Amino acid sequence: MIHLFQKPYREGTVVNGRYVIEKQLGEGSYGVTYVARDEQTTERVVLKQMKRTKRKKRRASFEREALILKQLDHPQIPKLYDSFETNNVPHLVMEYIEGDTIETLIFDKKQTYGEKEAFSLLSDVLPVIQYIHAKQIVHRDLRIPNIVFRDGIVYVLDFGLARFLHEQDEPFLTVEQRLRRAIDVKSDIYALGHFLLFLLYSSYEPMEEEEKSWEDELLLTEDARGVLRRMLQLDVPYASVEQLARDVAYVVQ
Structure with a gap:
């Protein structure tokens, strides 16, 4: 059975064996964003989790966002650090701009x-x-x-x-x-x-x-x-x- 809806990650959840959720930042039509701590680098990062509904369209959007961020290298635009899937759900990891x-x-x-x-x-x-x-x-x-x-x-x-x-x-x-x-x-x-x-x-x-x-x-x-x-x-x-x-x-x- 495919679960169309998933609960947001709770504080303290470790995602992909590396990213520790600190808090939820926001929720859009395609995904949920969190502030997380990267246990490998100790940096705070933004973790974006794709929503499961309308999977094909959302997956295409996630893949496009990752591709676009890879094209951009500017000090005033967050960098893409990582992308992966866990439980068949795409995730993006980006630079956290605190301000x-x-x-x-x-x-x-x-x-x-x-x-x-x-x-x-x-x-x-x-x-x-x-x-x-x-x-x-x-x-x-x-x-x-x-x-x-x-x-x-x-x-x-x-x-x-x-x-x-x-x-x-x-x-x-x-x-x-x-x-x-x-x-x-x-x-x-x-x-x-x-x-x-x-x-x-x-x-x-x-x-x-x-x-x-x-x-x-x-x-x-x-x-x-x-x-x-x-x-x-x-x-x-x-x-x-x-x-x-x-x-x-x-x-x-």
């Missing part, structure tokens, strides 16, 4: 970002995305939980939805899904537009109850507004991160 996600900084630590600070942080993220795109890879999940800030340096995590640019788009995507999930560099730029909006709204204090568009609510310079409109594909979209970076640098200066 605060932008989500934590904004919602838990009440960090706020004005226009200059928000665009400055975006300018720190862009070289990492430029590197990813140069490797013919698109991330497709650039949200505030997947960008970590540690000791003044940003890190880009979670390549579970990443794709090679030569792959075909999934069929039957809605307009919004296509904007976020298209296998195109523009989808990463669009996602970074929403990342930027999260930063900017961290310092926004509503003066009235009626909800308006970001263009009516946020007090931005004309240059900043123009960059955001292009990132969100409301005006002619940026064709590359290089184009975007030039305009962001102009706003930051």
Whole structure:
């Protein structure tokens, strides 16, 4: 009998005779992630366990994520250390980047970002995305939980939805899904537009109850507004991160 569901690993469980589970980090559609201690190196690592349901699709996603991480060698992207199967379930072992996600900084630590600070942080993220795109890879999940800030340096995590640019788009995507999930560099730029909006709204204090568009609510310079409109594909979209970076640098200066 094949068990379609498995309980998450408990604290102290030893996986593959080597990785000791310390705590669960999170759970996505394809897998469960944990912080674990590698008994061979004594390092803390991230262990990702594939869910058993929709096995064929999930396995393909796991294999692709491992392949993509092997292509990437950047100090601001976690390294893939190991991949293995136990009980017929694929696992990935990655570098653990300990720090605060932008989500934590904004919602838990009440960090706020004005226009200059928000665009400055975006300018720190862009070289990492430029590197990813140069490797013919698109991330497709650039949200505030997947960008970590540690000791003044940003890190880009979670390549579970990443794709090679030569792959075909999934069929039957809605307009919004296509904007976020298209296998195109523009989808990463669009996602970074929403990342930027999260930063900017961290310092926004509503003066009235009626909800308006970001263009009516946020007090931005004309240059900043123009960059955001292009990132969100409301005006002619940026064709590359290089184009975007030039305009962001102009706003930051």
